Amino acid sequence: MxxxxxxxxxxxxxxxxxxxxxxxxxxxxxxxxxxxxxxxxxxxxxxxxxxxxxxxxxxxxxxxxxxxxxxxxxxxxxxxxxxxxxxxEWKPYELSQNVPQADYAKLAAGAESGLCAHYMTDEEAIKWICDEFDFDPAKITIIHEVPEYEINRHNQLRKTGKMYDCRPVYCATDYHYIRFNTKRWFYEVWNGQLRPFYA
The missing domain is CATH 1.20.58 (Methane Monooxygenase Hydroxylase; Chain G, domain 1)
Structure with a gap:
């Protein structure tokens, strides 16, 4: 049927x-x-x-x-x-132009212990950037994390899905770190130096 x-x-x-x-x-x-x-x-x-x-x-x-x-x-x-x-053969990778994560971690260790550094609030970090480098505060976004990368033997990059801590830390006028973006550019401040951040 x-x-x-x-x-x-x-x-x-x-x-x-x-x-x-x-x-x-x-x-x-x-x-x-x-x-x-x-x-x-x-x-x-x-x-x-x-x-x-x-x-x-x-x-x-x-x-x-x-x-x-x-x-x-x-x-x-x-x-x-x-x-x-x-x-x-994937292995951890950091862009050599950026501040090494190990250097940031050393500074942040002082903020964690509270002995010789502290984490800045976004407001403190923005004010510091504007006072030092004359940015428009309305165009600044403070970045707290950056992606972790790996590289393989063919020099191909990939994100691992993990994030590195990069909250703004202040220890002294010549020892601090702030990662921030404007509407068009990426930056990091390391020990008083304004540097482009490569992503």
């Missing part, structure tokens, strides 16, 4: 998957098309419910198999990604 024949006899419009179950039940029933469709339409002896239940079970089984296959593929992708990362 064709799908269109079933639809015209019953007024039901099943999905392809459900109809494959209906067709199998029809073939097993030994009934002619009209008798089977009448029985299905009336749900005689629960035939329609049984077919729907079996079709739903098939869909659940297929979905479970798909999820299992997806999980296996995801595990394979993760394993291949690790192998590729080892092959590419």
């Amino acid at each position: 064709m799908l269109e024949e079933f639809e015209s006899r019953t007024g039901f419009y099943p999905t392809r998957d459900l109809y494959s179950r209906i067709e199998a039940a029809y073939m097993e029933s030994g009934l002619d098309k009209d008798s089977f469709c009448a029985a299905y339409k009336e749900n005689r002896d629960g035939i329609a419910e049984a077919i729907a239940r079996d079709a739903a079970f098939d869909e659940i089984k297929a979905a479970t198999q798909r999820e299992s296959e997806i999980k296996k593929l995801q595990e394979q992708v993760a394993q291949l990604t690790k192998q590729l990362d080892r092959e590419l």
Whole structure:
């Protein structure tokens, strides 16, 4: 029996998957098309419910198999990604033009202990920048974090997804750090020197 024949006899419009179950039940029933469709339409002896239940079970089984296959593929992708990362020899990377993170961390350690430095508020940092370098305060945004990079043996860069702390820190007039952006440019102030920040 064709799908269109079933639809015209019953007024039901099943999905392809459900109809494959209906067709199998029809073939097993030994009934002619009209008798089977009448029985299905009336749900005689629960035939329609049984077919729907079996079709739903098939869909659940297929979905479970798909999820299992997806999980296996995801595990394979993760394993291949690790192998590729080892092959590419990724390692931490910092742009040499910027202040090294280790130098910033040394200064920030004093702010963490509170003994010889402190973290500046954004307002303090903006005022300091404007007093020293005559920027428009309305155009300054203080930056608190910068992305961490890695480089591979082919000199390709990527972001790791981690961030470095770069909150403004002040220790003395010749020992401080502020990272900030204007509307068009990136900067960092390191020990009284205004420097472009390369991202």
